[in-house]
Amino acid sequence: MPPPLMQVQGLSVAAGGQIVQQGLDFEVRRGEVLVIVGPSGCGKSTLLRHLVGLEQPATGRVLFDGQDLHQGAEAPRAALRRRFGVMFQAGALWSSMTLGENLMLPLRLFTALDAAERERRARFKLALVGLNGGFDLLPAQLSGGMRKRAALARALALDPELLMLDEPGSGLDPLNAARLDELVLHLRQYLGTTVLMVTHEIASVFAVADRALFLDPQERRMTAIGPPQELLAHGPAAVRAFLGRAATA
Amino acid sequence: MNSAAPASPSHTSAWRLEQGVWMLHLAGTAGLDVAAPSVDISRRACIDATALKGWDIGLAASLWDLRARLQRQGLQVEWSGLPAGLAELLALAQAGEAAREPAAAVRPVPGHALHEARLTITFFGEVLIALARWLGGAARVRGSDVLQQLDQTGPRSAPIVLLSCALVGVMLAYMGGAQLERIGAQGFLAGVVTVGMVRELAGLMTGVILSGRVGAAFAAQLATMRAGEEIDALRVLGVDPVVHLVLPRLLALLLMAPALLAFGALAGIAAGAVPATLVYGVGASEYLQQSLRALTATHLWIGLFKGLLYAALVALAGCREGLHAGRSAEAVGRATTAAVVKALVWIVTAACATTVAFTAMGY
Secondary structure (H helix, E strand, C coil), rough: CCCCCCCEEEEEEEEEEEEEEEEEEEEECCCCEEECCCCCCCHHHHHHHHHHCCCCCCCCEEECCCCCCCCHCCCCHHHHHHEEEECCCCCCEEECCHHHHHHHHHHHHHHCCCCCHHHHHHHHHHHHCCCCCCCCCCCHHHHHHHHHHHHHHHHHHCCCCEEECCCCCCCCHHHHHHHHHHHHHHHHHHHHHEEEEEEECCHHHHHHHHHHEEEECCCCCCEEEEEEHHHHHCCCHHHHHHHHHHCCC | CCCCCCCCCCCCEEEEECEEEEEEEECCCCCCCCCCCCCCCCCCCEEECCCCCCCCCCHHHHHHHHHHHHCCCEEEEEEEEHHHHCCCCHHHHHHHHHCCCCCCCCCCCCCCHHHHHHHHHHHHHHHHHHHHHHHHCCCCCCCCHHHHHHHCCCCHHHHHHHHHHHHHHHHHHHHHHHHHHHCCCCHHHHHHHHHHHHHHHHHHHHHHHHHHHHHHHHHHHHHHHHHHHHHHHHHCCCHHHHHHHHHHHHHHHHHHHHHHHHHHHHHHHHHHHHHHHHHHCCCCCHHHHHHHHHHHHHHHHHHHHHHHHHHHHHHHHHHHHHHHHCCCCHHHHHHHHHHHHHHHHHHHHHHHHHHHHHHHHCC
């Protein structure tokens, strides 16, 4: 079995000076879709900010392909971070740039591609997410669903090995949320990208996850990890209640 | 509103000691206004609601508050005879309170002022490093970003800078003329206005105008980007926000400042000529010649230095507040206000310090 792409070891994460999750130990396997799930306020997005290197852990460490994301000089860590693409909850598209410019900025800064090739790739990534005609649009001209898809396209700009998605379905109607789930699965299938997704939408968990990791807000630790159907059948009571409630809803 | 029975008039409740237990018998639909009983006599308290005829949300809130007060004083509280709806409501509130234990603090939060000062010093250091990297060719600033900021800061600020400096020039001429007239030295009025505008006031007024017009805009733009996680998206890619966002704004203001200063000073000097000629009888050509005579290279470079310094402070205050804003709409407003206030304080402090320093150095 190949080594895991990401390893989280003894991680405690804090927000506002207080520990929100502690003692986290898990790994992200190459090619899988791992979903971090839990009720609102349990620290999912805070954990993701630590996993992408935006926050320093209170304790523990995060290894990406065997290298520590939080220790050492900034330049190699930044190079490491460019091997994953991040889709933020609100999209975080750079509002003063068109979608094309949003996708081409990382290509211009971090690849040797010429302008024509950069544009070709940006247009292709936009087409992959169903935004063929969106190259010259500004983020403000997009609907909520389009903005999410554009953010996904930008996360794919540098052909990342690991795609991290923060609540991709939040704020979308069920149909658009399901389309986005489908898109994520297609990208994993066709591009071979490993996916780490944070969500509280249980429909998404059952739709896309190979494994789900459950964060408990009361105990402030992970209480289960495994295939969602298995967790629903044999997981701890709180996890079964959480998954079951949504599964029967 | 849940209510077991229609409300009836309040009645007064009071504690009684019964078999070593503090008892509070509720009746009617009383709102509670009772002090906690003494814990020296008994540490047990019982609230008997058997005779309660009705309740409303006010009584529920009073009971909830009473229970908390009693527990804070070390009393064990027992309820008896609560109506079903009221008991469930209080249980719901209790469950909500117990849902989350207090989280462990990860580190002590430093004092606000100390924290702010540390952020400012760190930010200044980051800007200096970014400037050094840019000058050394290790970092790249997009020309289009600088041009966009030049457009925002320069032409659109020019009219208000010209107007303000012209009005200050008029005031300076009036005040200076009144004093000089007393000793018959109106001939020096052009020199006073020229030196005053070029060396001190054009830069100061330009800085003040830029702080309100441009510094606030910088703070609002960056704070909005921060709230929308746009800056996080840059950081994840390894793009330094200071190079990508702060340097274009700083460079645009530094490039635009000399032009604004020059036009501002000229406007002030020209406007000062009006009262000088009309009120104090200084001839127009005499005013012009005196102005040129008074305008030495020292005044010019000191005025330019001060103006550039103020422009840099405006850009730094705006960017510092924007980059370190919170992640809400309210935080954007706070950052904008703080940027203007900080820029003004920094400008006035710098003006005072440079005036004292240059005078002490004999300039």
